Amino acid sequence: MDLPSEKPHEQLSFQQKVWITCSITALFVIFIWFFIATFNVFLLILAGALIALFFHGFAYLIQNRLHLTHKVSLLISIISTFVIIGLLFWFMGARIQAQVTELAKTLPATINTAKQQLSTTSLGQKLLEKTSSEDVYNKGYAFVSKFFNSTFGVFTDTYIVLFLGLFFTGAPKTYIEGFLQLIPKRAKKGTRDTISKVGFTLTKWLKGQVFSMVIVAILKGVALAVLGIPMATALALIAGILNFIPNFGPLISMFPAILIALTLGINKAILVTVVYLVIQIFDGNVITPSIQRKLINMPAALIIIAQLFMGYFAGVWGLILATPIVAILIVVVQEVYVKKINE
Template identity: 45%
Template sequence: MAAEKPDSAQGDLNLFTRKVWITMGIITLIVLLTFILKAAFNVLLMVFAGALIAVYFHGLGNLLQRKIKLSHRWCVLIGVLITLLLVGFLFSFLGAKISTQVSELSKDIPAILEDVKGRLNGSEVGRKILYYFSDGNSSKMMNSFQDVFRTSFGVVGDVYIILLIGIFFTVNPGLYREGIIKLIPTAGKNRARAVIKRLDFTLKGWLKGMLIAMLFISILSFIGLSIINVPMALALAFFAGLLNFIPNFGPLIAMIPAVLIGFTESANTALVIALLYILIQTIESNIITPTIQNVMIKIPPALIIISQVLFGTLTGGLGIILATPLLVVVIVIVDELYVKRQLDT
């Protein structure tokens, strides 16, 4: 009996070792699956971005078709050419100037922050603000502002792949649409066609409204900043219009460099610039956004923030940029496949 105890202890040790290895294997598998799913989700986001490009071109083609009465294919082609000409115009006439101003602003940010720090030291409230950032956060903020300025003027992600996917989706959307429908069981094919049709209509309306809002913000920002005589007004206005594509966070990010530049003139100038941005965003929120919502669907603001935080945490910048259209897709799918079915029942 005494000889069996070591064997029993050895067996327990072997069992424990196996359990440890199994646990480590499961954890490793979960980690690997998480990385794979994250990478796959990034790819899906790029596919979705390409689909948005195709939706834009076909929406522009529909608009032209109502005006010039040509076939849809020719109108899409004309829409692509018009877009390329507009982009070429922006790059040739405005691109060089904007690029120069952005480069100058990026280089000036450290000096601007130092100047703001010196001005804040001149008041009691300013010294309290600096006290909260005295642990080295100011240098982190400076780096963050520079990174934002360097990366916000290009699409975060692989632009080439997104554009290539967008071109393929634009040339033959029916091929991919029918390919998705073929994966659906026979009983659900009609419902799937209805969902895709509504998604197409809703995303076109959303894109139309967003482009109008971005143009509106750019023009008003340029006019307002030029009246105040703010340096680099063109770059700041372009930046404000571009970032308006990102609800909630975009306008706030766009306002920061403008206010910092205002601080180099005076605190009153910075305050006027902040009030200008707030006024423009208020007008946009109360006029442009309701028009967009009448075309598409009403989205609760809290859901937009939640989706931005969620997708931003999962995939970074591209997730934040595409959070709102992704939320639109989710709402439409839930409404078509669940809410309407419950009402029918």
């Protein structure tokens, strides 16, 4: 007598499971769609977080050396960073601005001169034939336009990233604890440990990158000045900044230096190319701190693949932030999956 009454209950329970499964699937699809649609915004948030990590890493260095409180060290970190940047622009800004302006004005003439120099050799003629067609120009222009297309505009993006970085620097625990409120209680400790490991990894990576940028800018500036290349200061600054982007940054910074060197002759261009390559090899094997390499295993091929995909889908921000994203994903996979299956 009781069996017929149990079937509707079982059938209703099955329907509820179906609705729950469909709802979860729909929410997951919506979340993925929203994430893809707003991916560039997440990149700006990540860039702001990196700035906050830089300030806190600098503050810990000051704290360890001067034995001050962390709040005072953090304040000194922020102020000293802006003061150093301001002094650099004060003493070198006029010279760099003049050289960058000259570089922009003379670029068309420099390209024409470079073409004339290349046309004097058989290899240069073949290179010009393959790169001077209208189809290649259109494809290159379309790629560059898409690549440098930022989320809200270059200056707006910079403004957003800077202020996000300052907000994250001022109250990191507020944002971390707010995020942890969304995590189930049983997973909060693991999530907190993972966030801490991600922060530690990115801080070490940032230290290595900043140190590498400074050394590369100095070495290339001195080398270009010794070779007598015009606008050596501006080219060194470009090389230092672009060195933040592994693999592709140094290659991009090499092109304006080679173009300007070509105006002085093929031999000068070859010398500049050799100097840039030697410094980059030295940077990759000596300058970059060994602690950064041992900190996390990031295969070079994986970084290049990530840069290609991120650069294509998210432009310049994707290329800049591809490496820290790979580092974050590796740490998360290790903490959430690899450690659990090995326990």
